[in-house]
Amino acid sequence: MTDIVSSPISTPSVPWLERVQRVVTAFAIPLAFPAVLVLLWHLASTYELMPEQILPYPAYVWDAAVDAIVGGDLLKQISFSAGRVTAGFIAGAVAGLVLGFAMGFWHWLDDHVRPLFTAISQVPTIGWIPLLMLFLGLGEALKIVIIAKAAFIPIVMNSSAALRSIPPGYLEVARIFRFNKLQRLRLVILPATVPPVFTGIRYGLTKAWTALVAVELLASSEGLGYQLNWARQMFWLDTMIFSMILIGLVGFVMDHILARIEVRLQRWKLTD
């Protein structure tokens, strides 16, 4: 190995080396700061600058993570949370798209529904939780409804605005080409509305995930939010920190997947 790298003739290995260097700088610099933090954290707990109940050893957090992963408990909690968020999000997204597009198409519907919708969206999702707890109890229905509501609001807003914001020129061109209704829908309206609608969907998913955490913290007996709340009651800081990291990670992965889909859909728009 070293032989090839050091020999000046082997030019093909140089870009390879450069790439390694680039990867190292791309990861080393962003990771330096957290590494320093973890080191400080470790030193603080080693020299007992902080009581262990307030700041556990970083190693304990790691152990808690390993335990949860190996024990299979983690997978169970994640699948509970992911299942809820998927069900709630799909329900909210479908309802939101239907209402949003309907409001975009028909002015009279918009006129009738908009003020009520605005009033409902003014009360934050977290405000609805205690009220709905009284109506729906603490079961699964409560969680799905809360998550669906959280996703519903931004999706309605964006999809109703999307139809209105199609440049009139596009529709004019469609008229000149004598597109029929289906063609107009497929070739003009859908592609033009994809970007704003998708922004709404992504935003809705973020909201749904936050709502899931809220509702699981308040009323649940399984899932990531529950695990977090349980850890708080038991003063297990290691599990708590680990759960927080997971909540961030799952949220990030979901948003990332949607971002990928968004790029794909836009590409279809450009090529089709």
Added chain:
Amino acid sequence: MTDTLNAPDRHAGRKSLNIPRGWRLPILLLILWQVSSEFSLIDRRFLPPLQDIVAAGWKELTEGDLLVHIAASLGRDIAGFVMGSIAGVAFGTLLGISKIADRFIGPTFHGLKQIAVLAWIPIISVWFGFAESAKIAFVTLAAFLPVALNTIEGMQSISPQIIEVGRSLCFTRRQIFLRARLPSALPSIMTGIHLALIYSWLATVGAEYFMAVGPGLGGLIISGREHFEMDVVMLGVLLLGLIGYSLNKIAETVEARLLRWRDG
């Protein structure tokens, strides 16, 4: 589709009812609500008649301490909002103008912001106890994030030509910052502060739910739920929405006024 044809005389309306369109649905729902609870079609405990909610509001206002609850919530909200915004602008400015800081701290910050803000509540309550300081710390965090994020974006999105002009006019670094970077980042910072106002109100309520010690609207709602006082819960939710709405309106007005120079 037929609607587009009728669009011009949309506002002429039909002769029968002259209620504005936006009011029809809410009024219909309220009538349904009132009728079904008057005739006990739905258990009154779930859907108390409207006058009960008004009565609950009046009772809380005169006998209870509704105003104390509202004042306590608003106090927390504003304290956290102010501290979080100041910290956010300072942190965002640092990352916005210093490449080194951005490269080292930026990724950590962007990673941490992925954590849903409510997930911080347990750890904050362990670190700060259940006292007032824990709630304010949480609201501060919730206000900090959007301000920091928008400040970074605003500072970084300045066009290089403007800085070049500043350089060629022999501006000092301080002058470039005060006369070019800051004004051009201001709209973005204002957006962040506006978001922070909304988020900090959410966070106030969230903090009061989970750390329901002491007065506050969130605590009022939670205790209403525990005692199954639907009217109190509904009153609380209504107030939540109203206060959030007013805060939003105030922010919009202030924002429009502060950014007036752009249009002038």
